[in-house]
Amino acid sequence: MAFLQISEPGQSTVPHQRKLAVGIDLGTTNSLVASVRSGEALTLPDSQGRHLLPSVVRYLADSVVIGQEAKQQASTDPSNTIISVKRFLGRSVQDIKTAYPNLPYQFTDSLSPVMAVASGNVNPVQVSAQILKELKKRAEQTLGDELQGAVVTVPAYFDDAQRQGTKDAAELAGLKILRLLNEPTAAAVAYGLDSGQEGIIAVYDLGGGTFDISILRLSKGVFEVLSTGGDSALGGDDFDALLVEFIRQSSELTGELSKRLHRVLLDKAKEAKEALSEESVYTVQFEDDTGKHHSVVISIDKFEKLIAPLVKNTLRACRRALKDAQLEKDQVIEVVMVGGSTRVPFVCQQVGEFFERSPLTSIDPDKVVSIGAAIQADILVGNKPDSDMLLLDVLPLSLGIETMGGLTEKVIQRNTTIPVAKAQEFTTFKDGQTAMMVHVLQGERELIKDCRSLAKFTLKGIPPMAAGAAHIRVTFQVDADGLLNVSAMEKSSGVQAEIQVKPSYGLEDSEIAEMLKASMDYADEDMQARMLKEQQVEASRVQENLQAAMDADGQALLETVEKQAIEMALLNLSEVAKGNDKEAIKAAIEQVDKLSQAFAQRRMDQSIKSAFSGQSVDRI
């Protein structure tokens, strides 16, 4: 492993072997990358000193432009310039068109949001990957070496499809994901460590395209999310849209706006919004498509009246989140503000009134999420082995499956702490039924049409029985990233089906591998070499960990036969890992894993027992 450990310039490699890890805030409007350097988490600027990378990607015939330079051309080249692509992750074309009717993009497919641009077709995962790649490049240039891993943040409200899309984009960008972290949790980490507080904290996160409210309990370094709520389609962009509509009506422009004019008005609306956080009146000036000049005066009162219903919606979600956490407003000791849209004074004031306390704004609301993510990345990559910090997230939306009559049966309720595994039993409804379709859904509503469809799979080979006699156990497992795995088993026959849930409008694993191969950065041999190296790293990780575990507990927890079997498999693995057959290495790892699984479980149980020994006497 030594060849992968990197020291900071000026420091010796021993004993401080720092590994490079970053936190990335993949935002709707802007994205950032941050890293812990000399004990402090800081956002990394580009060569021109800019920290924010606008989440805008412009496709030319033979090149890609990312960030500010792309954003500047958005008005002149709207259909090739993808803005706020985060809104499209894990969504169907119809979802997107319903939510954003005025988009300038050419969707080539009726289901999956593939967009035609100058260089060909691109999907939201690929566009997001371009942004991540740019940030990765920036980090590697600044930090001077290859990254070992990244924590990428997502809105707490993101469903499985949106999380999976984000993870796929990271993979496509060549980033090793240490964890998908909820944005509000990241923000609380950024503040929590600074002030060392304990108690209930509310994180109000109003970004460009999403709104999240999270209620957290901080105690001895553990950040426990108690409840979360919000709206994955409400944000500052909606303020802009309302302003555009107001400007359109005030200038008596009728009919649908041209793509160009819409873009112009959107830019003007953003200008007005920013100006109105300091001034009480702002005048928008522009020329329409016929060259006619328009001038529209917008007062702060008018602006606040326009956005008041949206802000009220966010407060409604705050109240619900408190209720879900079974807390009252006065138990909240701090309110953390996140997201560029919290710069709007009216938002801050309304939130302050609701919680009856001034919100925290000392960390730049645009940077706070990436800073928290960087702190978590530094810990997960292993730079702070003694850290007590632990982040416990919850499932934002209930998971269920379709039952008779188009209804959903919830298997895991929202706000359940993750990781979580739950099983539910179902039965057949016809005599002799040999197959059952399992339709996995996410959402709170009763009817399946009101929930998001995550996946459908069929459990085949059920032995024919009378209706109601088969016992089909469906198990949902959600990992710490909030990603779902589903398996189904018929109990009497043991027939099984298992799928990793892949979003209906996302990508298959094979597609990602294809895209990785096709991407310009890696020639085929490089790709092969990279995959071999990854397998070898995993092999040495398995060897080191297991050897250390055997030295510590092998004597106590393993039968001689078991111990010998594991040692043989380890020996085999170390031989195979010296070669260059990645499939063989993978198989050897799997063999070791299989033989040592029971040992790993016993060690876990042992660690729990020994932690409690010493206190058990007075408890029982």
Next chain:
Amino acid sequence: MNYFELFNIPVSFDVDLSELPKTYQQLQRLTHPDKFASGSDQDKLVAIQKNAQVNDAYSVLKSPLSRAEYLLSLRGIDLQHEQQTIKDTAFLMQQMEWREELAEIADRTDPLSALESLEDEIKQTIKSDLTKLRHLLESDQATDEKSAADVIRQLKFSYKMLSEIELKEDLLSDL
């Protein structure tokens, strides 16, 4: 390891609710997958499974209803997938009364305070049912186990009423 053993407490309906969160944190530190971020895939998988168990145990143990249900399941009485109906007519009458009151509450002169007094009434019923449940669960007589199961079924109705009252409260207070 059952959930009580996992949390290092005696198998009993009485649980020290101030200790439980502390033990939970301790178990989180031992089992959360983030603590195995540099481990092998196998270590992570074992951690996810154990940690999921810790999370489930915590949610079961902290609420009296699910704790009682779990206690009975340890004694071989499974209430989760049953289709048993309640035959206690007095209880059923009471339920119908509550439901009628809730349905008509919006027409009252002061619906919010009417809702509050209904809520108080149900909370009282829940409280006395929980006391009853504690006594029944302390006994090891089979008939008491049956009665405990009946009380749990009734409690489920009462808790459901409470959540419906909360929903109504949201509607009435226009937030």
